[in-house]
Amino acid sequence: MKIALLGYGRMGKTIEKLATDRGHQIVKTIDQDDDYDFNGADVAIDFSIPDAAVNNISACLEAGIPVVSGTTGWLDHYDEMVSLCENKKGAFIYASNFSVGVNIFFELNKQLAQMMKNLQEYDVSMTEVHHIHKLDAPSGTAITLAEGILDHSDKKDWVLDEKETGKLTITAKREGEVPGTHIINYRSEVDEITIEHKAHSRNGFALGAIIAAEWLKDKTGVYSMKDVLGL
Numbered sequence: 001m002k003i004a005l006l007g008y009g010r011m012g013k014t015i016e017k018l019a020t021d022r023g024h025q026i027v028k029t030i031d032q033d034d035d036y037d038f039n040g041a042d043v044a045i046d047f048s049i050p051d052a053a054v055n056n057i058s059a060c061l062e063a064g065i066p067v068v069s070g071t072t073g074w075l076d077h078y079d080e081m082v083s084l085c086e087n088k089k090g091a092f093i094y095a096s097n098f099s100v101g102v103n104i105f106f107e108l109n110k111q112l113a114q115m116m117k118n119l120q121e122y123d124v125s126m127t128e129v130h131h132i133h134k135l136d137a138p139s140g141t142a143i144t145l146a147e148g149i150l151d152h153s154d155k156k157d158w159v160l161d162e163k164e165t166g167k168l169t170i171t172a173k174r175e176g177e178v179p180g181t182h183i184i185n186y187r188s189e190v191d192e193i194t195i196e197h198k199a200h201s202r203n204g205f206a207l208g209a210i211i212a213a214e215w216l217k218d219k220t221g222v223y224s225m226k227d228v229l230g231l
């Protein structure tokens with residue numbers, strides 16, 4: 001498979017290594033200020049920055065190239081990208097987190113939230129920990145987890161680093177080179193339940209994105225990692 005990488009930072013470079021090991025070819029890396037010449041790519045993978053994701057995804061869809069995006073912090077424009085993909089009869093997957101483990105964790109989180117739904121004595125909160133270079137907070141993964149909780153809760157919204165009655169608190173910590181840790185805690189006066197996903201490196205995110213690209217290459221439509229993994 002011929003891959004164009006949009007964004008050639010920590011994730012772009014990790015994907016390059018793992019994709020090459022799987023027999024794929026990186027035919028183009030597009031970083032800031034590059035033009036959108038995809039050099040015959042079969043598929044594009046975007047791990048760039050929040051401000052660039054919409055232009056990058058649009059350029060792929062306009063060029064008829066299936067696109068996998070893992071960039072976080074741009075989701076106010078998600079519906080526009082879905083419409084563009086449908087208009088162009090293109091192919092598009094976004095995931096806040098491509099690792100298989102986190103996608104299992106998303107399902108576990110929803111099941112736990114469902115079980116805790118009527119147990120008013122427990123208060124739920126979330127903590128995410130990432131490296132100091134991360135531009136957005138809370139993480140995209142934390143927002144997906146929060147949506148999974150809010151769907152089964154009296155809480156109406158989430159708040160970042162604050163406590164507000166009726167809202168889910170997400171605490172975002174930035175420490176050293178932490179690849180990504182997400183913790184959900186249900187606490188009552190008598191006990192607490194905690195579930196945690198801790199990435200040991202970026203390899204899980206990168207491998208998941210490559211698997212998504214392999215899966216998407218010959219399809220049209222808008223998909224999620226749930227479709228890719230059959231969850």
Ligand SMILES: NC(=O)C1=CN([C@@H]2O[C@H](COP(=O)(O)OP(=O)(O)OC[C@H]3O[C@@H](n4cnc5c(N)ncnc54)[C@H](OP(=O)(O)O)[C@@H]3O)[C@@H](O)[C@H]2O)C=CC1
Pocket residue numbers: 006007008009010011012030031032033047048049050052056069070071072073095096097098099140205
């Ligand atoms: N969904 C998932 O599974 C995961 C998502 N992420 C997300 O992926 C994104 C990238 O993370 P990471 O690799 O760590 O970040 P980096 O900062 O290491 O890489 C981002 C790269 O994008 C480049 N860039 C800037 N502007 C553009 C542009 N217009 N077009 C293309 N590239 C551009 C930057 O170039 P320059 O340095 O020159 O500005 C940089 O090389 C983040 O949003 C992060 O949250 C990360 C891990 C997993």
Ligand SMILES: O=C(O)C1=N[C@H](C(=O)O)C[C@H](O)C1
Pocket residue numbers: 072096097130134135138139140141142179180181205
């Ligand atoms: O910026 C990162 O590094 C990560 N970003 C994603 C997010 O915002 O959820 C996924 C992962 O946690 C690493």
